[in-house]
Amino acid sequence: MEQLGFEGMPRRLFACTPTRLTTWLDCPRRYRMTYLDRPPPPKGPPWAHNSLGASVHNALAGWWRLPRRQRTVTAAGDLLESGWIEEGFADDAQSAAHRRESRLMVEGYVAGLDPAVEPLGVERTVATRTDLIAVSGRIDRLDDRRTAAGTDSELVVVDYKTGRHLLTADDARTSMALALYALAAERVMRRPCRRVELHHLPTRSVLVWEHTQESLARQLRRAEAIAGECAEADERFRADGDADAELFAPRSGVWCGWCDFRARCPEGSAASPQRRPWDGLSQLADPGQGPLAASA
DSSP: OOOOOOTTOOOOOEEEOHHHHHHHHHOHHHHIIIIISSSOOOOOOOOHHHHHHHHHHHHHHHHHHSOGGGOOHHHHHHHHHHTOOOTTOSSHHHHHHHHHHHHHHHHHHHTTSOTTSOOSEEEEEEEEEOSSEEEEEEEEEEEEEEOTTSSSEEEEEEEEEOSSSOOOHHHHHHOHHHHHHHHHHHHHHTSOEEEEEEEEGGGTEEEEEEOOHHHHHHHHHHHHHHHHHHHHHHHHHHHHGGGGTTTTOOOOSGGGGGOTTGGGOHHHHHHSOOOOTTTTOOOOOOTTSOOOEEEO
């Protein structure tokens, strides 16, 4: 029996992550292949820079989960070594070289941390909802820190970065993901969360942005607008996926060489040569340089 709809019934919330929203902005065809096509098209080979980034993130998360007395610099390096992901590298020698550099990078980073200052969350999933969307995501680290005045504490969203791209405070300011994480953390913890930080491990720099209630609200409105486009696209795809080739047209360019689905996209294949799986490896900063420096 067909179920009839009722005028004025609330529309179902669009469930999403920041990654899903930014994928739609980057390329509707990649969005379709990632989230809508079933079965999804097979991806290309794994990327070495993703393996490196995951290895570093896993080591830092594991370090915070150790008993406090075991949180040593050497322990962080050992976690990196034991959890090293080898996929995507040109050969064993390249993998071993980047493993050694990554160990120094992780050890240099944790040397500047106080192991006794417990984060509120590590790899913590947070979620929130509005009248239009239900958004969730995983925060690398959620800190509870004393303010500069020392009379109060604040929640701080920390995101680790291991890529070669040099970052600025604008990257923290404009990140929709960080803003949504801050909003979700604020609502979960029922405390204000305004400060977001990108910790760029290769350069030992911290890129900081202090949001206001208004700037967080702007990012939330932006997320709702993108989610509205995604929801409409999803519905049209379910109705007739083949009828909406224009809706899911690719946004092609030099970045297509990095796409997992390049081999299945004629426009992407023509726009850029295929990148080798190890081409995105960072040129890591000198592990012997000074501690992390904040930049606002």
